[in-house]
Amino acid sequence: MSKKILKAVKAYSKKSWFHISKFIKWSLVSVITGITVGSFSTLFAFMMNTVTDFRNDNKYILYFLPLAGIVTVFLYSIFNYKNDKGTNLVLSTIHAQSEIPFKMAPLIFITTVLTHLFGGSAGREGAALQLGGSIGNQLGRLFKFDDADKRVVVLCGMSAAFSAVFGTPMAAAIFSMEVVSIGVMYYAALVPCVFSALIASYFAMNFGVRADDFSKIEFPALTVTNALETIILSALCAVLSIIFIVMLHSVGDLLRKYLKNPYIRIFLAGCVIVVLSILLNTNDYNGAGISVIENAINGKAVPYAFILKMIFTVITIEAGYRGGEIVPSFFIGATFGCTFGSLIGFSPSVCAAVGLIAVFCGVTNCPITSLLISFELFGAGGIHFFMIAVAVSYFMSGYYGLYKDQTIVYSKYKAKFLNRKARQ
Secondary structure, eight states: OHHHHHHHHHHHHHHHHHHHHHHHHHHHHHHHHHHHHHHHHHHHHHHHHHHHHHHHHOGGGGGGHHHHHHHHHHHHHHTTOOSOOTHHHHHHHHTTSOOOOTTHHHHHHHHHHHHHHTTOOOBSHHHHHHHHHHHHHHHHHHTTOOHHHHHHHHHHHHHHHHHHHHOOHHHHHHHHHHHHEETOOOGGGHHHHHHHHHHHHHHHHHTTOOOOOOTTOOOOOOOHHHHHHHHHHHHHHHHHHHHHHHHHHHHHHHHHHHOOSHHHHHHHHHHHHHHHHHHHTOOTTSSOOHHHHHHHHTTOOOTTHHHHHHHHHHHHHHHTOOOBSHHHHHHHHHHHHHHHHHHHTSOHHHHHHHHHHHHHHHHHOOHHHHHHHHHHHHOGGGHHHHHHHHHHHHHHTTTBOSOTTOEEEEOSSSSOEEEEEOBO
């Protein structure tokens, strides 16, 4: 018996040292990744805030958006990187189907800043994910990691960038692992993603990048009535997320079919954005639209704002301007939810929060991330409403997704292996 115990202790000790060495390895990697990506992402967030403030104070700069588009296409052409897959390239790299070139990092940084400076309608997280993924991939090469470990560093970079830009480390840590393959998560990346997200968030906060905080919303007790209203709102948001996804990809196909020259395509799209902004006499739909989201959370929104934001964002991104779709999805969900709440007599602020999370879940197919980001943005007071929103939106949004390289590994409706790409 004593020999068996001694043998078991030796085997456990050997395994423990293996686990400890791996833990130390990935802790060091995550610290390096968190600081490196966090520093670049902090600079990126600072630039985003600076150019947004400048555009708001100098509205005339919008007129130069078409020229900014030409510069964007030119920069991609001189880098010999004409067929940009955006965030899809990052997901494709994790699936070991392609490689992220390091030149993507400065390229996406500069062109996204240009888009926001001159009033294109886009988010910032797409650039952050690509920036983090590109730097993570380069770090993996410097460390001389094999392909499997290199993919983990790419996930680390994505988490760090998302965390630094949004200030939501819990959601950032899980998002990169969850968004790649729906139904299966890359748990091997859990420790490095958590550590890198926390480090990047701490780094960004100490350099003045502050996260959005809407925790002042007062959530009512859950009742049968408001639970049913939340279910209806969440189902409508799922439909809205499908419409947004289909608009993005169908309009993009049409633009590329009838306007084959990228310079002409992006110039004309820029002109359309300028004209629409002048006709509407507002800059609410230029840039990310954070101020509009804040107003919606406070219970005020133009009833048709979500429709206009979809139009502005689709034209901007599919014409070739750089940016992301997640913040626009926040805008769409928050303004739609606020309008819905005003119409049915349920708190517009609560409905705006629920709408924001439901549309985010619908377009990304990431229910766990959606729950975590709801905690970080709105606090735990609305947990019951957000649980309903995430469950219903995830179920009702089908297999549509923003990213065509996102893989639906298991069915949303039964215990069945699918392994198919998200619908566009």
